[in-house]
Amino acid sequence: MNNNKKNYYQGLLATVISSFFFGMIGIFSTIGQTAGLTLTMRLFFRFAISAIIMLFVIKIQKKSLKLNKGVFLKLSIGAIFFFSFTSYLLFLSYDYIGTGLTTVLDFTFPLMVLILAIVIDKEKVSKLQIVGTVLAFIGLIFAIGPSLQVNAIGIFFALFSAVTFTFYIRMLAKDYAKNLDNFVLLFYMFLISTVFWGIPATYTYFTTDVKIEMSGALLSIIGMSIICTVLACSFFNLGVKKIGGRMTSILSAFEPVTAVFIGSVILGERLTDSFRVGLSLIILGTILVSIFEDKKAKRVTIMVLDETPIKVTRVSTIQRFIHRA
Numbered sequence: 001m002n003n004n005k006k007n008y009y010q011g012l013l014a015t016v017i018s019s020f021f022f023g024m025i026g027i028f029s030t031i032g033q034t035a036g037l038t039l040t041m042r043l044f045f046r047f048a049i050s051a052i053i054m055l056f057v058i059k060i061q062k063k064s065l066k067l068n069k070g071v072f073l074k075l076s077i078g079a080i081f082f083f084s085f086t087s088y089l090l091f092l093s094y095d096y097i098g099t100g101l102t103t104v105l106d107f108t109f110p111l112m113v114l115i116l117a118i119v120i121d122k123e124k125v126s127k128l129q130i131v132g133t134v135l136a137f138i139g140l141i142f143a144i145g146p147s148l149q150v151n152a153i154g155i156f157f158a159l160f161s162a163v164t165f166t167f168y169i170r171m172l173a174k175d176y177a178k179n180l181d182n183f184v185l186l187f188y189m190f191l192i193s194t195v196f197w198g199i200p201a202t203y204t205y206f207t208t209d210v211k212i213e214m215s216g217a218l219l220s221i222i223g224m225s226i227i228c229t230v231l232a233c234s235f236f237n238l239g240v241k242k243i244g245g246r247m248t249s250i251l252s253a254f255e256p257v258t259a260v261f262i263g264s265v266i267l268g269e270r271l272t273d274s275f276r277v278g279l280s281l282i283i284l285g286t287i288l289v290s291i292f293e294d295k296k297a298k299r300v301t302i303m304v305l306d307e308t309p310i311k312v313t314r315v316s317t318i319q320r321f322i323h324r325a
Contacts, residue, residue, distance in 0.1 A: 011242025016254055018235035023258025025228040026099025027266060029091050032220030036212040039091050042224065043084065044194060044201040049225035051190035058183050065184060071176045075188050078177070082168035084193035089161035096154020098269040103259035104143055104279050105158035110286050111136050112166040128288055136285030143278025186233065256283065 032042045058065065067075075086106075093102040111133055117123040144155050171177055177185060204210065260279060263269035 007242045011239050014235045014242060015239030018232045018239060019254035020258045021227050021232035021235065023103060023255045024262060025090070025224060026094055026103060026259055027262050028220050028223030028228060029094055030099065030267060031216055032224070033095075035214075035216030035220060036210055037217050037220060038201070038204050038208075038210065039088070040197050040201040040204055041210075042091060042220065043087055043197040045221040046087070046224040046229060047084065047190045047193040047197065049221060050229045051187060051194050053226070053230050054183060054187040054190055058187060061183070063181055063184055065187070067180075067188075068176070071180075072188070074171075074174075074176055075185075076192050078168060078171040079189045079192035080196050082164050082171060083189050084196060086161045086165040086168065087193075088197075089157045089164060093154045093157035093161065097151045097158065098263050099267065100256075100260035100263035100269050100271070101143065101275065102154070102158045102161075104256045104275075104282060105140070105155065106162050106165070107256045107282060107286065108136060108140065108159070109162040109165045109169070112162055113169055116166060116170065132285040132288030134285070135281045135288070139278040139281025139283075139285060141278070142274045142281065182237065190229075 029042055033039075037045070090102060090106060093105075114123075114129060114133065118125055180188075256279065260269075260271065264271050
């Protein structure tokens with residue numbers, strides 16, 4: 001097997017693994033909740049462990065943590081209101097509509113990125129983008145239709161999480177974020193989120209009668225922080241390096257599929273025919289948008305996992321969800 005084919009298959013495998021890991025966040029959150037971890041505790045431990053691991057990697061690679069003047073404040077706003085708040089809304093939504101539907105609705109964020117790019121940045125619309133957007137919104141109707149009256153609150157939280165993550169992605173497009181090393185940027189996102197959610201988590205622990213089952217809590221914390229955050233982001237970065245932006249965007253559609261499968265098989269969440277149709281249309285619409293974004297973008301240089309500059313076909317705001325919340 002030549003090196004090109006080897007890199008291709010390695011990239012495919014890495015991207016699918018990252019999507020699988022991202023899709024598992026719901027089950028680990030549910031395990032933590034069952035074990036007695038409150039929502040703020042789950043958020044605190046997820047970000048705290050991830051921050052420690054990221055700091056360890058940064059120190060090994062001897063990267064600088066120094067920030068230019070004013071950047072820390074901007075990162076703090078993005079970390080609190082966009083990055084970590086996305087996880088908060090996702091975890092809330094799990095309680096109402098389950099992990100499968102929540103992940104599917106949250107996966108509409110590339111379409112929201114596109115809509116804001118059209119409205120705010122005056123980006124031109126292609127026929128492929130229009131078709132993809134229409135298909136995705138039809139898919140939304142199919143996916144949430146049977147559950148809307150009973151679970152409107154959960155659906156709102158899931159869609160709102162897509163909105164907050166959309167604004168986080170737009171933040172990543174700013175020069176002060178783009179110029180930061182990926183590991184350094186992730187470290188500050190994790191660190192700031194840890195401090196923010198550590199306050200309510202500590203207050204809850206000392207003011208309420210929280211009974212924690214340690215084995216379940218540890219499994220949840222390890223799963224959310226190491227598997228669904230650090231490893232998921234690392235494998236995604238590796239996928240971008242090996243096969244470029246377009247294929248990683250398309251294969252990331254395995255994330256909601258994974259969440260739906262796990263929710264159905266392990267958590268016993270019920271799948272209706274309407275939901276299956278909606279899931280398929282949302283994924284297809286998102287792929288169509290991603291394909292167009294890839295074709296129209298210029299070739300640019302980005303830094304990836306080992307900080308080796310490589311050429312990829314596209315780095316748009318949609319593609320930069322390597323920092324998936």
